[in-house]
Amino acid sequence: MALIGMLVLAGLALAPIYNGTLLPLLVAAAAAGSVLISVAVRRLPAWTAAPASMLGLAALTFVAVRVSAQAGQIPGGFPDVAREALRNSIPRLLTALIPIEPQPDTVVLPVIATWLAGLAAAEVGVRHGRVLLSYTAPTLLFGGALYLVGPDTTAAAATTWVPLAYAAFAALGLIVTARDPRPVAETTEVLTAADRRTLRLRIGVGAAAGLAIIVALSLLVGPTVAGQGNSTPVDPRGLVTPPQLDSLDENPLVRLSGWNLDKDQHLFDAVVTPGPGASPDPVIRLAVLTDYDGVTWRIGSVYRNAGRVLGRPEGSGPEVTQEITIDELGGRLMPGVATPRRVDGVRVAFDAETGTIAYSESLHKGLAYTVTSRQEPRPDDQALFVAEVPAAEEAGRFLALPGRVPDAIGQLSSHLGEGVSNPYQRAFAIQQWLEDHYKLVDDAPSGHAYPNVEYFLFGPKQAGGQKGTSEQFTAAFAVLARLAGLPTRVVVGFQPRKGDRAIRGGDAVAWPEVLFRDYGWVAFDPRPKSDSVRRPVEDDFKPKAPPSQPPPQSVPPASVSASPQPSRSASAAPPSAPESSGTTTVVAVVSSAAVTVLVLAFFASVPLVLRTRRRRRLEEGPPAARIDAAWSEVLVGLRMAGRPAPPHLTAREIAHYAGTAAVAQAHAKDRRPAVRPPVPPVDELAELVNAVAFAGPQTVGGRPAGPADEQARRAAAQAVAYVDELRDRRPWWRRLLWTFDPRPLRWLRRP
Structure with missing residues (x-):
């Protein structure tokens, strides 16, 4: 009962962001079904629980898909709907609008997650008796539900009792399983006075320690936890990209x-x-x-x-x-x-x-x-006459006019705002100006960039100026309103004709809307209300700047991105680049590429140079020189391993140190249990080095004598085997650095 209650509460935590009661019912069915099936087979072998539970999960998934598809009006057969739901369940949940409609792709994941959590909790808690450990799966499910709810304040307010009920069910499970199943007579023991004193002491010390820990955690963690109460939870819906428009x-x-x-x-x-x-x-x-x-x-x-x-x-x-x-x-x-x-x-x-x-x-x-x-x-x-508009900090997006607005448009906006005391009057003045001075036509070319708006407002009538479709009227109103400090947006729609259900191309229209505080968006209609003759613009206002030339007849193609991108004004030509900029760019690119190639070539040649030098030093020349080279390989290997030999040690002492250094390296770095080969000794190499260094010149039959070729070959083999084993005991990333490290080239040149 406790496990079922905890799982059901996880579904109730999700319920406020779902529409209706279908999801809580399906989650409750998953909670009860998964736990009860495990309880029913608890006396059978453990391997029977998973197959029996999976059969129940398949049956409930079938029911959930069928019921939610019918409720959400999803067409199609069960296989196709189920396949689509399983494939798109996670992105669908993260992109769905709240409240989420219970449909196959929005209910399958919560149902399956609840069933699996119930199966794990029942097996651990009921079959194996690990009650506290069995709470892990329901708690993870509950936390996942809260994370999916995110910063939805309405859901948080509706589920304030759910965490308390969850804790109550958890406590209930611990209480009912804490009873000793043995009879009281079997558990009663006679305690001596010393035992009772020891028991009281232990209880007191434990209580004091627990109280101290609680107080310490309250002082250290309490302020941080309390401060999270006013923070906004992370919204998982920001992790995915919502559907985009073309x-x-x-x-x-x-x-x-x-x-x-x-x-x-x-x-x-x-x-x-x-x-x-x-x-x-x-x-x-x-x-x-x-x-x-x-x-x-x-x-x-x-x-x-x-x-x-x-x-x-x-x-x-x-x-x-x-x-x-x-x-x-x-x-x-x-x-x-x-x-x-x-x-x-x-x-x-x-x-x-x-x-x-x-x-x-x-x-x-x-x-x-x-x-x-x-x-x-x-x-x-009357209400709008005293209404205010949001401040620029709140509505900056609806006031933005990137680029350079033509001076004539700015002058007209200032002219229309003279003597106007409130936002609604400013908006009405712009609407009335457009109504009285411009003509509505159907054959005006499309365009609403700054040059198009300027030409619509001030262009000569005989050349197509001062007339346009609702596109130009709306765009002009929106630009003038934003210059006047009015948050504005543009709306495109259709005006149905009375008694006609057909919506045709001639019914399409655009209009501007202004944002007023406490009233929201309010529509305005700047189009002329009749076909009467319009008053010439020049009679009421004449900008100081000369009228612009007719703009292009086509608007530059819109960007595919759904988010606004800053750009220069359409009337401003892009600045010409200096003549030398192209050459400078080419030189910079070529130089960077050359430097990169040289650096890569250098590091790529390091392993080849080291391998060639080792082979020449160990295989060519007199035996004494090859023994010295082998000893240098050992010393360089110790330095590469980060355990250089102390300079005061003799050759024999260095040989012993090399063995201990390799063993210590293996113990420190190789954490995985594995059988390592023994460290190859370098004792014979040390003896040969001493013989070469201290034996002095020897002659046999009047000819110089010294170490033989066979001794030099054994010295080289010992050095190579030791260095290779020392390198293999390093982590993989240090072995990689070892391969391309150029420092041995410098160390081996030193005497």
Whole structure:
């Protein structure tokens, strides 16, 4: 019971980040099944527990996949669904949006982990009686659940009682297994007075020692542990890369001109059913673009895999249901009324910050899904009139204007802000200026970089200036608003026509939104409200700088990256590099490559030079010189091993020292139990060295006499065998350094 309770509580620790109660039920089944099967076979041989438990795990996995697939509306046969769930369970859990939808790939891993933890705990605790040790697997499972929850404060608040209950079950298991199974009569012993005094002394000393340890740990570790209460846990979802958008979806604003030119292109069908209190004609949103680099607006969203439920319920706005069927709309972004809270029929990825959804693959003709949204009402003008915008430190991302903004645009923003006292008035002044002075057309070329915005605002009418699609109106509003200190983003969507379920290219539209404190994002519409004649810009404002030339008709391609990248202004040409920079770069590259090649060649030649020199010194020349060379090899080997021979020792003493140095080296470095060959002695070599050094010149029959060739060969063989064994007793990385170490080349040159 204690083990089952601890395992169930691990599942309850995960429950707050899951939608519904399916996962806790499956985890409870895994906990009970794994422990009870081990208890049932505890009197059988130990090898029977694992096969019996695996059969139970297979059965529960089958049930979990079938039930969760049915609940999550996952199509496909069991083999395909199970294979996909097992392969993608870990990344799926780390990229899923909270609350996580119980689907095969989000429940299989917790169920299997719980079953394996129960099997290990029951075998160790029930069969072998190691109760405290059996708590290891449930505790690791519980810790893993808390780690997966991460910094989710809602989950933490919902499970404050779970750790206390876990500790209670652990204590219960220790208490019920602490009873002595023998009868009381068998355990009762008569203690003498001395025994009782000794027992009291031991109990007192143990209690005092335990109390001292607790106090010491409280003083040393307590402040650190207490300080962690205000820290934010690590979010494991940052370890994986969420789904990314391609370049087509990264900047859907450039698609407006194509849609407006092909007004009859059938993009999708939408049957919108507003709930009580909802707007009768809600706008369908496709994408929210938050990042601007002076050339293009980009989506800065982080999409996470989601189930049917998109985030926890927020807001109290009326519901709007949309039944959408894709026709010719491409990309991965999925249209829906803001803000979606549930999607049925497909598996999607969701960005909680912007409230936009994306499909896991490219949209295709016939794809159908249902979106349920919460429509937040727009605040009234009186409330917005006194509203403030977030400070620059809080909303810097929505105020950024990288590069150099044309002077004329900055002058217009300052002109529109004169005499305006609050943020809403500044936003309304920009909207009214664009409404009154510019013309809405369908055939304006696409583009929203600084030069495009400048030409739209100040270009001559006869050359195409001062008119544009909703792309230019929205981009101009957003740039002017950011210059005025208003956090702004751009939204792309569709305005359905009343009584028509078909959404066509002519229904595509863009609009800006401004962020107000306590009210969120508020939409503005800077497009003209009628076809009346617009007032010339020059009548109300004339920039000091001359109008710019017409910009290019095409916008530079958007970067594939979903994150904004800083760039220079589109109107600024890249600085020309000095003429000598290319030559300098080539010289630097060639020099670096040459130095690298020389260094590598030097170290690669070291083993070859050492081997050649050893063979020449030990095999060529008179025997006395070869014996001296063999002795030098031994001395150099001791230095390479980090145990150089003391200079005051004689040859015989060095021979003894060499043997002890090799043995000490083996004891210090070779930690693995292995049979080592004996250290080859160098005693005969030492005797030969003494004979060569101190015997003096000898003559036999008038000819010089000395050591024979056979003695020189034995000396060389002893030296080589000793040095090789000494090297082999070193760790592998020191043997590698030994091979390429150039210092012996210098040591062997010394007399």
